[in-house]
Amino acid sequence: MAPTAPKKPAQGNSKGTGSAGSAHSAASKDIWLAGLGAMAQAQAQAREQGSKAFEALVAEGLAFQKKSQAAAQEKIQEAAAHFNQLTQNLGAGLVQPVGAKVDRLEHLFEDRVARALKSLGLPTAQEVAELQDRVAVLEAALANAKVKADAKAKANAKSPARKRVTPAK
Template sequence: MQKHPDFDETARQIWQGGLDALARAQAQGSQVLDALVQEGLAMQRRTQAMAGSVAEKAQAAFNQKLGDNFSDKLSDNLGQQWSKLEGLFEERVARTLQRLGLPTAQELQALKDRIARLEAELEATNTDGRGTARATKTAARKKTTGAAKTAARKTPTRKTAAKQTR
C-alpha cells in the first residue's frame, strides 16, 4: 500500500488548523459566550412578544365569540344553578321533617298568630275595669291549691295503707 505524498502534509495542516481554532476559542471564549447570551436574550424577547400578540388575539377572539359580558352570563347561570340546588335541598328537608311529624314554618306561624289572637281576646274579656284579670288569676290559684290540699287529705299515707293491708 502506497501512501500519497500529500496525505502527510494534509494531515499536518488539519492538525495545525484544529490547534489554531482551539487557541482562538480559548482566547475569545468569554467574548463568544457573551455574544451567545445576548443573542439568546434577543430571541427570548422576540418569542415573548409573539406569544403576547397571539394571546391578545386569542383573548379578542374568545370575547368576540362569547360576548363581552361572558362573566355576567356565567355568574347568572351559576346563580340559577345554586338556586335550584337550594330549592332541592329545602324540599328534601321539608319532606323529611314532615315524615318525622314536625310542623312546618307556616304551621308554626299560624299557631303563633292564633295564640296571639286568643290572648288578645282573653285580655279583652277579662279586663273590664281596673284589674279583673288579676283577680281572676288569684281566684284560679286558690282553687288549684285548695283542690290539691283536699286530694292530699283524702289519699292515705303509705304507712296507713300498709297497716290496712295487714
C-alpha cells in the first residue's frame, strides 16, 4: 500500500465555517488519498498479474511455435518423399519407352542395311556364317584325305617296286 501523507492541520476556509469545514476538508482529503492508494494498489496488482499473464502467453507461444514447426517439418518431409517418388516413377516411365524406341530404331536400321546389301548383291551375315561352316567341313575332309594319302604313300614307299615282266611278243 502506498504511504499516506501526514495530515496537515486544517486551515479555516474563507467563508468561516470553522471546524466543520476543516473536518469536511480533511475527510475529502482522506477519501482522495484512499482513492489514490487504491489506484496505486490496483496498478501494482495489474503489473504483477500482467507480467504473469505475459510470461504465460510467452510460454504458450513457444509451445505453439515448437508444435507448428514440428508439423511443418513433417509436412516438408512428406512432400519431399512424395516428390522423390514422383521423380523416380517419372524417370522409370521415361526410360522404358525410350529403350523400346531405341530397340525399334535399331531393328529398323538393321533391316534397311540388310536390304541395301542385298540390292548390291552382298551376302547377309547368316549367309557368310553358313559359308564359313561349309568351308570348315571341306577343310576337315581335305585334311582327312591328305592323312590317308600320306599313309598310302608311306606304305608304297616301304615295299620295293616289282619289276614288270612283259611277255615277249
